[in-house]
Amino acid sequence: MSADPAALGRIERIEDLGLPPEAQEVLRSLTDYGEDRFSGQIIQALFEAQKKGDLRPVLDVVETWYRTLLVRNHPDYMESVRWAA
Numbered sequence: 001m002s003a004d005p006a007a008l009g010r011i012e013r014i015e016d017l018g019l020p021p022e023a024q025e026v027l028r029s030l031t032d033y034g035e036d037r038f039s040g041q042i043i044q045a046l047f048e049a050q051k052k053g054d055l056r057p058v059l060d061v062v063e064t065w066y067r068t069l070l071v072r073n074h075p076d077y078m079e080s081v082r083w084a085a
Contacts, residue, residue, distance in 0.1 A: 011055040
């Protein structure tokens with residue numbers, strides 16, 4: 001995923017999203033509930049992208065979910081959640 005999404009500017013074609021193959025991990029790791037939430041956010045982002053003529057909202061949704069997946073897959077994640085509670 002990009003280090004600085006704002007540096008990419010306007011995105012007009014899906015090819016320009018620059019999604020790495022690892023982004024597929026997001027879809028493979030989702031529960032049914034997660035799939036529903038992810039799909040809803042993607043659809044909302046597509047509507048926003050259509051209004052703006054810019055696919056950045058789609059990239060933002062995928063990047064957010066991917067980064068969340070990375071954090072949740074960290075070996076210390078559950079221990080950190082318990083500590084935070």
